[in-house]
Amino acid sequence: MLAFIWAEDSHGLIGQNGTLPWHLPDDMHYFKKTTMGNTIISGSRTFRSYNKPLPGRENIVISSQSDFPAGVHVVPSIDRLCELVAENPTKEYIVTGGANLFSQLLTRVDRLYRTKIEGTFVGDTYMPPIDYSQFALVKSIPGIVDEKNKYPHTFEVYERRQFHS
Template sequence: MLAFLWAEDQNHLIGQAGHLPWHLPNDLQYFKKVTWNHTIIMGHKTFLSLPHGPLPRRRNIVLSHNTQLQLSNVEVVCSKELLLKLIAQDSQVFIIGGSQVFAQFLDEVEYLYVTKIAHQFVGDVYMPQIDYCHFKLVQKQKGIVNENNAWTHEFMIYQRL
């Protein structure tokens, strides 16, 4: 199963200067729960945005055009074709960003795990346009708004038809 996992604001914004434009602990906990013990794929910039390096208890794979790139405790793959071979036996694989990596796999993705935040933020990276007519909503859950989670948000899962 190949899935996208991301959070976005009302305008499909997903990043600002290499980081998330918001702090939403509910979404971070959801991300951890969903990806725990699974494979995550990201671009080099997304990897660099992780505050503590590779995420624990996950197979971390970086997709990069840089054939000389070497990272500790991370698998680096330089092409989509090699990546698809590498993950062929993995039961659950989550692409977590950035926008260029998402764009490369729009035709292959089977599930969309999206946290929709009901707010507009300032940023410079947007989610590629997804044609939702090819997906059906299979799960929707409201996030809890409190002093630590200031914005209304929902966790949604879509499955390709």
């Protein structure tokens, strides 16, 4: 199954000049906890923002290029990625972005890990619109606000609704 994980501001902003528009360690901790031990899938631009494969996780990068460090599994197309996911139906593949990759997988995603950050930031990359009527909110947990985590934020989990005819 496919999941997305991302953080967005009040206007759906997710990126600024190849990196994140905010500094929010509580969300980085949540990202690590949620993805650890799992397989993560990143667009090449998002992967380059990590600098290296993220430890403790299987790192898949979607790219037409092949110049990635050892430890990265490069998948050259969305079709090949979808085959891989279909071959392992019980495994959770977590897509870590960015917007380009999310938009190509919107119709296929089963679970959403969304961090909603209250605020308006400056940036250039937005989450593609999601039809939330297709999803049920199953978890909503407020994050820590303190001197290191200045912006109120909520960790939400959505599951795709199963419609029966």
